[in-house]
Amino acid sequence: MRLLRGRVGDASPARKRAALASLCVAAVLVPLVVRDGYVIHLLNVLGIYVILSSGLNISVGLAGLLHLGYAGFYGLGAYCGAIISTRVVPGSWLGFWAGLPAAVAIGMLAGALVGAPSLRLRGHYFAIATLGFGEIVRSLMLNLTGLTQGPFGIKAIPSPKLLALDLGQGPRFYYLVAAFASLALYGIWNLQYGRFGRFWRAVREDETVAQVMGVDVFAAKMWALMISSALAAVAGWLYAHYVSYINPSNFTLDESILVLCMVILGGRGTFWGPIIGSALLVLFPELLRPIAELRLLVYGAALVVLMAVRPEGVVGAG
Amino acid sequence: MLEVEGLKASYGGITALHGISFRVEAGEVVSLIGANGAGKTTTLKCISGVVRPVAGAIRFAGRDITGLPPHEIARAGLMHVPEGRRVFSLLTVRENLLTGGFLAGDASAAKRNMEKVLSLFPVLGERMAQLGGTLSGGEQQMLAIARALMASPKLLLLDEPSMGLAPVLVERIFDTIHEIAKDGIPILLVEQNAGMALETSNRAYVMERGRIVMEGPAGLLAADRRIREAYLGGGGTRG
Ligand SMILES: Nc1ncnc2c1ncn2[C@@H]1O[C@H](COP(=O)(O)OP(=O)(O)OP(=O)(O)O)[C@@H](O)[C@H]1O
Ligand SMILES: [Mg+2]
Numbered sequence: 001m002r003l004l005r006g007r008v009g010d011a012s013p014a015r016k017r018a019a020l021a022s023l024c025v026a027a028v029l030v031p032l033v034v035r036d037g038y039v040i041h042l043l044n045v046l047g048i049y050v051i052l053s054s055g056l057n058i059s060v061g062l063a064g065l066l067h068l069g070y071a072g073f074y075g076l077g078a079y080c081g082a083i084i085s086t087r088v089v090p091g092s093w094l095g096f097w098a099g100l101p102a103a104v105a106i107g108m109l110a111g112a113l114v115g116a117p118s119l120r121l122r123g124h125y126f127a128i129a130t131l132g133f134g135e136i137v138r139s140l141m142l143n144l145t146g147l148t149q150g151p152f153g154i155k156a157i158p159s160p161k162l163l164a165l166d167l168g169q170g171p172r173f174y175y176l177v178a179a180f181a182s183l184a185l186y187g188i189w190n191l192q193y194g195r196f197g198r199f200w201r202a203v204r205e206d207e208t209v210a211q212v213m214g215v216d217v218f219a220a221k222m223w224a225l226m227i228s229s230a231l232a233a234v235a236g237w238l239y240a241h242y243v244s245y246i247n248p249s250n251f252t253l254d255e256s257i258l259v260l261c262m263v264i265l266g267g268r269g270t271f272w273g274p275i276i277g278s279a280l281l282v283l284f285p286e287l288l289r290p291i292a293e294l295r296l297l298v299y300g301a302a303l304v305v306l307m308a309v310r311p312e313g314v315v316g317a318g
Numbered sequence: 319m320l321e322v323e324g325l326k327a328s329y330g331g332i333t334a335l336h337g338i339s340f341r342v343e344a345g346e347v348v349s350l351i352g353a354n355g356a357g358k359t360t361t362l363k364c365i366s367g368v369v370r371p372v373a374g375a376i377r378f379a380g381r382d383i384t385g386l387p388p389h390e391i392a393r394a395g396l397m398h399v400p401e402g403r404r405v406f407s408l409l410t411v412r413e414n415l416l417t418g419g420f421l422a423g424d425a426s427a428a429k430r431n432m433e434k435v436l437s438l439f440p441v442l443g444e445r446m447a448q449l450g451g452t453l454s455g456g457e458q459q460m461l462a463i464a465r466a467l468m469a470s471p472k473l474l475l476l477d478e479p480s481m482g483l484a485p486v487l488v489e490r491i492f493d494t495i496h497e498i499a500k501d502g503i504p505i506l507l508v509e510q511n512a513g514m515a516l517e518t519s520n521r522a523y524v525m526e527r528g529r530i531v532m533e534g535p536a537g538l539l540a541a542d543r544r545i546r547e548a549y550l551g552g553g554g555t556r557g
Pocket of ligand 1: 329334352353356357358359360361510
């Protein structure tokens with residue numbers, strides 16, 4: 001059965017740790033070797049998507065929740081960060097950092113708001129609730145013009161700083177994103193292979209049995225959603241300060257679907273799946289640049305073939 | 319230990335249990351036998367909180383647990399092993415066991431329980447890193463029981479543990495039930511295999527269409543002509 005074939009989760013802890021360590025070393029060395037600014041930019045984008053997709057994987061892959069509004073949480077974090085650095089604490093390096101706890105808090109709060117009514121019900125309520133949430137956030141961005149400038153978006157978001165050090169320059173932002181991505185992955189690793197991860201997967205596999213084994217299914221799902229949401233908001237906060245200009249079209253349903261595709265293509269429920277899925281969807285289209293117009297066609301066909309050959313994703317199901 | 323009084327349950331207007339009463343005392347194995355659709359599974363689901371009863375009271379270890387959510391009932395020490403060997407198929411055998419282990423109390427209790435269930439089911443020890451879904455049917459049933467035992471249960475509800483297993487495995491499962499009972503864990507056993515169930519139990523209740531129609535010591539019921547005819551193959555449909 002393909003579904004049950006070897007997965008990364010089965011590898012020995014020592015091998016898992018070795019893989020993780022070599023990834024970290026490689027990540028630190030990259031900017032020393034790669035001098036091309038565009039490649040560094042792609043890696044920055046990749047880092048943000050790794051946080052997003054690994055975060056979404058907690059809900060989708062581990063807890064088995066079909067989440068269709070992830071861009072809503074991503075956008076909340078981005079707007080929250082942008083508003084704080086441009087209006088609440090403008091002109092200070094603290095503005096950037098003040099956005100972090102605010103984004104985490106607003107992400108978790110929004111997660112709780114969406115989850116409270118929808119996670120108690122079985123069936124498709126959760127998917128519909130998250131889909132609706134994504135749309136609500138987008139319409140708030142468009143309509144709360146006093147706060148968000150509506151469709152014009154927020155411009156001139158200052159780049160991240162630490163005291164006088166500009167973290168938006170060259171490889172510095174790369175290291176900043178890499179640090180946050182590593183931190184997120186470290187936390188996810190511990191959750192995933194610990195008791196929480198076991199509970200989430202048990203809930204995903206068989207909710208009723210999980211319940212009679214003493215798992216509070218509602219609480220387990222709620223935590224999964226809140227942690228996913230907080231990570232999305234952190235990614236949004238980084239993104240806003242990286243690109244310095246955000247508008248509602250950055251956070252549409254397309255974006256939610258893109259991140260969902262990363263999780264599914266890579267292998268939902270696995271640790272490496274979302275990372276590999278992000279790399280595929282961020283870097284692969286770039287490799288196709290030389291063939292210009294044919295690019296989307298080849299890209300689409302490649303995705304279809306991949307899903308046909310490995311429906312459980314590159315890494316497999318976990 | 320467990321007292322059920324006037325338990326009524328229905329599925330969307332169709333009554334499945336018409337107010338049944340029974341009890342399980344400390345140290346007992348009690349079986350619930352009856353034909354398909356009699357309401358045995360529904361009874362266990364009401365006790366473990368998976369189905370909400372319409373009326374009646376369920377008391378466990380001196381505490382009213384009627385209407386509590388399933389995870390709280392489980393945390394009170396009442397472990398339900400549902401019918402159909404529902405192991406977590408994408409979790410390894412070890413992970414399956416650990417989902418029960420967290421109710422054991424502390425890490426050392428969980429470790430002790432792990433040793434105990436592995437000596438009860440040595441085959442699981444050889445398959446710790448294997449995914450639950452790749453086990454054979456018999457092994458899955460053992461895993462389902464072992465997983466519940468990991469939680470140091472005060473009472474075990476077993477729903478058709480022998481269903482669909484080869485005769486030699488059926489024997490094996492009933493031997494295990496014996497051993498668990500010898501360890502002092504009371505068991506409420508639901509079985510289609512009435513003969514084996516009665517052999518293994520102290521007392522039994524016979525259910526028919528949502529009602530308890532007979533009860534008594536297992537030996538007496540096994541000797542009863544009507545039971546023999548209906549459930550033990552003496553002119554009945556099943557044995
Ligand atoms: N989820 C459900 N929805 C509607 N009716 C149900 C449901 N579950 C059980 N029933 C009905 O309730 C009655 C009792 O079912 P139950 O599963 O408790 O019987 P059982 O004694 O366990 O039977 P079996 O020996 O076949 O497992 C049956 O008539 C059944 O059709
Ligand atoms: Mg049944």
